Amino acid sequence: MNKNIFLLWQGQLISQLGMQAYSIAMMFWFMENTNSSALMSIILILSILPSVFFGPIGVIADQYSRKNIMVVTDLIRGTAVLVLSLTILGEYGSQFFIIMLFAMVSLINGISRAFFQPTVDAFIPDLVTTEKLSKTVAFFQSSTQCTTIVGQAMGGILYRALGAPILLLLDAISYFISAFSESFIKHDFEEHKNRIGISNKYKQHKADLIEGLRYVKSCKGMLQTMIFASSINFFIAPIMLLLPFYVTGQLLEEAQWYGFLLAAMALGSILGYWLTATINVQGNRRTFIMFASMFLFSCSLMLLSQSESPIIALFGLFIAGLSLGVFNLQAMTLFQKNTPTELRGRVMSLLMTISSGLLPLGLLIGGVLGTLTNNNTQLIFGLSSFSIGLLTIFTSFNLNIRNYMFNSESAELSKT
16 A cells, blocks of 8 residues: 555545544434434435535546645534534533534535545545556445444444534544545646636636536446436435434334444445455446345345344344445446546546435435334335335346446447
């Protein structure tokens, strides 16, 4: 591992720990203080919507220093969460005020992520050789998941021991450490891209965005694959939203089991990343593996939906994570390998925008269904898992998607 990759990896690892602390603190604070899945869904939507609306702005990853974008967005997120933590800790506002502050911080985090994530995805291929890209992506994903496992497994326990404000404080500190680590990355950047006027920058930004969209549309099956991922996210959203209610209502367990379940899913993802990274997956083999993994994903979620046993629930989410890890790594390397570096930032931002497009709607519907059914997770989880399986079977007959997965190099040949 070269020094630049290590610095980027180190920062990501630490901030990922903080993110888990924030997620658990936010979800259980809302469940215990409001008991409203609808309100919780709104807060989550605010953190996701910016990826949909501002995601295309990720083309700045092709116009400005990628390192600087990462450092600045980490500092912004750290400051926002720090303010929230100190407000709750010092009891400086009413419950309504804290809810509004949660909403504001979620929005800030979402906007920052809309800039940050496409930048990271575009930056990694610049720091390693093409031959090492797949294994580097797998390493990043799996090590991040390892940190996720630790953060989630301990998060529920620490929530009970320390409370929400301390977990939020840890999240804020993690962002500051991440920014510090990223600031030492050394990478050449063509500064002349910045030396244009504001009006010209706007025109350039618009032209870059259009060019990225044209590239995606020109690669037959690429856009449809992104839409498929977005549809899957739509049906996953209610499950992830109502998982705390599943733990306390269906499994009859406490907060630590929420962390254990998320950790089991993350552990499965690690195995999925490395299984698919260590074998040569090409052609029909790749197509079969990607669709089979998503069908297995739906079956494991169905098992989860009908279980009242924590052990079976752990197994179900472990298999779900494994399946999702296989699919995600194949999809990500497929997009990265076949996108030129000068277009990669805008393509990755479009990927994030499209794949997140239906997620807010899924969260909203999940929150409404939770409210209408008194958080009947058995029913809602069952409907979601069945829909994912049906969608996977239907999509597997799409020739454009199958051809793109079979021979991704054809995307390059089809450019106009």
